[in-house]
Amino acid sequence: MSKTDRTLPDTALADTGPTGADPARWKALVFIALAQLMVVLDATIVNIALPTAQEDLGISDGNRQWVITAYALAFGGLLLFGGRIADIWGRQRTFIVGLIGFAVASALGGAATGEAMMLGARALQGVFGALLAPAALSLLAVMFTDAKERAKAFGIYGAIAGGGGAVGLILGGFLTEYLDWRWTFYVNIPFAIVAAVGAYLVIREPEGARNRSTLDIPGVILSTLGLVALVYGFARAEHSGWSDGLTIGMFVSSVVLLAAFVVTEAKVKAPLLPLRVLTERNRGGIYLSLGLAIIAMFGLFLFLTIYLQVVEGYSPVKTGFAFLPMIVGMIVGSTQIGTRLMTRLPARWLMGPGFLVAALGMLMLTQLEVGASYPAVILPAQLLLGLGMGTAFMPAMALATYGVRPTDAGVASAMVNTSQQVGGAIGTALLNTIAASATTSYITDRAAGAADPKLLQFQGMVHGFTTAIWWAVAILVVSAVIALVLINAGKPGADGSDAASGGEGADAEVKIPVIAH
Numbered sequence: 001m002s003k004t005d006r007t008l009p010d011t012a013l014a015d016t017g018p019t020g021a022d023p024a025r026w027k028a029l030v031f032i033a034l035a036q037l038m039v040v041l042d043a044t045i046v047n048i049a050l051p052t053a054q055e056d057l058g059i060s061d062g063n064r065q066w067v068i069t070a071y072a073l074a075f076g077g078l079l080l081f082g083g084r085i086a087d088i089w090g091r092q093r094t095f096i097v098g099l100i101g102f103a104v105a106s107a108l109g110g111a112a113t114g115e116a117m118m119l120g121a122r123a124l125q126g127v128f129g130a131l132l133a134p135a136a137l138s139l140l141a142v143m144f145t146d147a148k149e150r151a152k153a154f155g156i157y158g159a160i161a162g163g164g165g166a167v168g169l170i171l172g173g174f175l176t177e178y179l180d181w182r183w184t185f186y187v188n189i190p191f192a193i194v195a196a197v198g199a200y201l202v203i204r205e206p207e208g209a210r211n212r213s214t215l216d217i218p219g220v221i222l223s224t225l226g227l228v229a230l231v232y233g234f235a236r237a238e239h240s241g242w243s244d245g246l247t248i249g250m251f252v253s254s255v256v257l258l259a260a261f262v263v264t265e266a267k268v269k270a271p272l273l274p275l276r277v278l279t280e281r282n283r284g285g286i287y288l289s290l291g292l293a294i295i296a297m298f299g300l301f302l303f304l305t306i307y308l309q310v311v312e313g314y315s316p317v318k319t320g321f322a323f324l325p326m327i328v329g330m331i332v333g334s335t336q337i338g339t340r341l342m343t344r345l346p347a348r349w350l351m352g353p354g355f356l357v358a359a360l361g362m363l364m365l366t367q368l369e370v371g372a373s374y375p376a377v378i379l380p381a382q383l384l385l386g387l388g389m390g391t392a393f394m395p396a397m398a399l400a401t402y403g404v405r406p407t408d409a410g411v412a413s414a415m416v417n418t419s420q421q422v423g424g425a426i427g428t429a430l431l432n433t434i435a436a437s438a439t440t441s442y443i444t445d446r447a448a449g450a451a452d453p454k455l456l457q458f459q460g461m462v463h464g465f466t467t468a469i470w471w472a473v474a475i476l477v478v479s480a481v482i483a484l485v486l487i488n489a490g491k492p493g494a495d496g497s498d499a500a501s502g503g504e505g506a507d508a509e510v511k512i513p514v515i516a517h
Contacts, residue, residue: 074126083414098132329386
């Protein structure tokens with residue numbers, strides 16, 4: 001290991017009990033994973049149902065995007081607030097309230113009788129999702145501190161966080177085609193009830209992990225408005241263009257508000273987001289590389305869904321199942337490769353190569369054309385994407401919350417979700433804009449001599465997709481470089497310790513504490 005591969009400062013937790021596997025932790029993981037799956041599913045499951053829901057509820061084409069945007073704005077804008085609420089109010093309590101609220105909002109969405117009720121339900125889902133998601137990840141952070149247990153737990157969580165979106169496409173297609181679009185909302189209710197009851201009975205937070213400080217109200221206002229402006233700016237750019245006055249105004253407002261937020265956080269006594277969470281190079285590298293990787297992933301979900309349904313004529317269910325290889329790759333990469341190697345290699349040697357393998361899979365998709373072979377092109381590309389992303393996500397999730405004070409675990413977890421949410425908004429808007437521009441140019445240049453206008457339209461669409469996918473390849477390569485350069489945390493020792501290797505503290509051994517329940 002190089003001299004820069006050093007462990008994070010052991011500021012995370014105090015040793016409160018003996019080492020040993022506690023079955024209660026693993027029972028808790030089942031309910032945490034179930035809740036996380038529900039949240040990730042919701043990011044894509046509604047997409048497939050949207051055309052049918054739009055027709056039933058009489059939603060105009062101009063307002064259709066708000067079914068997606070209302071959720072994204074509330075979720076992305078309130079994540080930091082939700083993370084700090086979990087730190088102050090208690091993670092288990094916040095987790096359960098988030099689950100119950102999400103179930104109620106889903107019931108309202110499924111029962112929607114018109115546009116206003118649907119948009120309100122989606123915004124409410126985003127609000128409770130912003131409570132639920134950081135509470136789930138921070139519970140893992142404070143409950144699993146032994147190196148081997150942490151590797152397994154975050155391997156499962158990473159697989160769900162990465163592959164849940166593809167599962168949502170399968171489930172959304174099945175429910176829409178064979179039942180009714182409303183079941184894409186109702187399906188959340190049993191998930192939420194089971195997870196909430198399980199959390200109440202099983203999850204117990206460690207003593208001393210609660211943050212007793214007051215809530216930073218100026219920080220809440222500035223961060224929420226700044227993130228909402230940023231997410232809305234990208235959402236608007238997707239359909240109104242980058243030169244649109246309101247789009248530019250949103251971006252300018254976001255920069256001003258988030259800059260004011262940073263200044264405020266540096267001065268207040270009990271900040272919403274302590275800058276130490278961001279400035280530590282490993283966590284900063286995680287947030288940046290993960291956010292960029294999500295840009296590429298969300299663009300891929302969008303393009304492949306449209307390609308398979310519109311160009312190749314797949315049904316919603318067949319489209320969903322076409323994403324299975326990615327899910328399989330994600331699970332194998334996260335629970336087998338990442339989990340097994342996390343205690344043997346520094347995180348950067350999993351994340352960097354993982355993003356490069358994903359880039360190789362994305363590169364294969366630049367060969368898409370009308371009538372492209374699924375077994376020869378799409379299937380192997382998805383397997384590589386899944387393997388690479390699963391391998392990279394797993395240590396990223398674990399390291400993003402390692403080394404933080406237990407009182408900051410919620411807001412550090414919220415930053416992981418924020419980087420993913422903002423990355424998803426950027427990916428959808430940026431790559432879709434690139435694809436649309438390339439498609440228009442392709443069709444315009446060839447329209448005069450086209451024998452089959454419909455074929456030309458499909459060819460132009462695929463050309464646009466492959467052009468944008470080249471950008472996604474480049475983004476994944478940049479993610480790999482950031483991971484390799486910025487992240488220098490050493491490997492957790494197999495015996496539950498972090499051994500500093502080389503440089504400062506070469507002879508030191510820092511124990512990772514274990515919490516007994």
